[in-house]
Amino acid sequence: MGTMERADILASLREHHVSAYGWALHCCAGDRWDAEGVLHDVYIEVLQGKGEFRGESQPRTWLFALIRNTARKRRRRLLRRLGLLQKRLLGSQEGQAPPAEEALEQAQRRKRLLALLEKLPARQRETLHLVFYQELSLREAAEVMGVSLGSVRVHYHRGKATLRKYVEESGLDYGRSWRESDPEAVR
Secondary structure, X not given: OOOOOHHHHHHHHHHOHHHHHHHHHHHOOOOHHHHHHHHXXXXXXXXXXXXXXXXXXXXXXXXXXXXXXXXXXHHHXXXXXXXXXXXXXXXXXXXXXXXXXXXXXXXXXXXXXXXXXXXOOHHHHHHHHHHHHOOOOHHHHHHHHOOOHHHHHHHHHHHHHHXXXXXXXXXXXXXXXXXXXXXXXXX
């Protein structure tokens, strides 16, 4: 598969927009404005021919790699400009609290799980996000991250093991139905 025609590029951007936004959101630590800016920059770069697809990977993994690299460049530029050593973006939950008690409990469990995920090293966190949230294979995750397949496998297995340990230590409970439907989910 060689370079893509403009119409194919536009179709691919449309097809992968939702998952690309999810990945951009992850790369931008959940900051919606920053994620939208990253996507804007990537789309402009692609449409101007600067981010050329050469057919060395799947269009989706190529797009995710561009998003990851653009997010990192923007973050470095911002940190340099502001002179910050660390920037932590914590967005507040928008909207009103869910009316049902169950929905509130689920939101609290999700928040605790996200906090546990944040404790993982960056590479493990990225790998788990790409595999579980973006549904990429380990090979595709390796392409997006620019590392070897073996490296991604190590990050994947260590990330799952560490997350399982954190979940067990925290006493985080996903409820009986979750364990019954997928007893291997945190193994």
